[in-house]
Amino acid sequence: MIDQSRTPAVNAEQRRHTARHKMFGPVMLRMGSVEMRGHFLDLSAAGALAHCETPLAPGAYVTVEAMGMEASGRVVWAQGKRFGIQFSQPLADDAMERLIRGA
Template identity: 35%
Template sequence: MALFQKLPTMNAEERRTVQRYSVDCEAKLKMLGGDRDGRLSDLSEAGARFETDNPPQEGVSGLLAWRGHEYFGKVVWANEKSCGLVFERPIPHKIVAETCEVVEVQAGPVANFGNIPVAKRGRRASLVSSQD
C-alpha cells in the first residue's frame, strides 16, 4: 500500500471548470502595496487575466475593479506583463456576460487593396513556365 501516490498531471485546460472569455477593457488592481492600472484580457466566473506594466507577485491579494464592478482575488501566477487572479468567490455570470458585450476596439485604417504590393513571380514560377 503506497501512502504517497503520484497523481496523473493535468494541463491548465483540464483543471479549468468554467469557460473563459476574451475581453478588452480598462481595469485597476487595488492592493495594500499600491494600485496598478491595466486591462482585463480574459474573464471568467472564477478569475481573470490582468495585463499591466508592473504585475504584482504571485500570492498578493487585491481588489480588481472594472466598469463599476469590484471583486476580491489572489494572484496565482505572474509574468513580465500580466498576472492571473482567482476570485475569492465566483462572480455572477451576468457580470461576465456584461463585460464581454462591450469590447473596446481602437479604430484604425482599413486595409486598402490598392496599397498591397502584387507578388512578383518567383524563380520557381519562371522555371516552370520556361519548361512548358
C-alpha cells in the same frame, strides 16, 4: 514511462471548469492603498488573465474594479506583466456579461 497528465498545459485545462472569454477591458487593480491600471485579456467566472505595467507577484491579493463592479482575488501565477487572478467568489452571470460586453 512519462506521465503526460502532469504537463502544465494539461493540468491548467483540468483546473479550468468555467468557460473563458477573450476580451480587452480596462480595470483598476488595488493592492492595499496602491492603485494600478490594467487590462483583462480573458475572463471566466472563476478568474482572469490580466496585464499590468507593474508586475504582480504570485500570492498577492488584489481588488479589481471595472464598470462600477468590484471583485477580489489572489494572483496565482505571474510571467512578466501578465498574471492570473483567481477570484475569491465566482462572478455572477450578469457581471460577466457586463464586463465582456463593456456596457
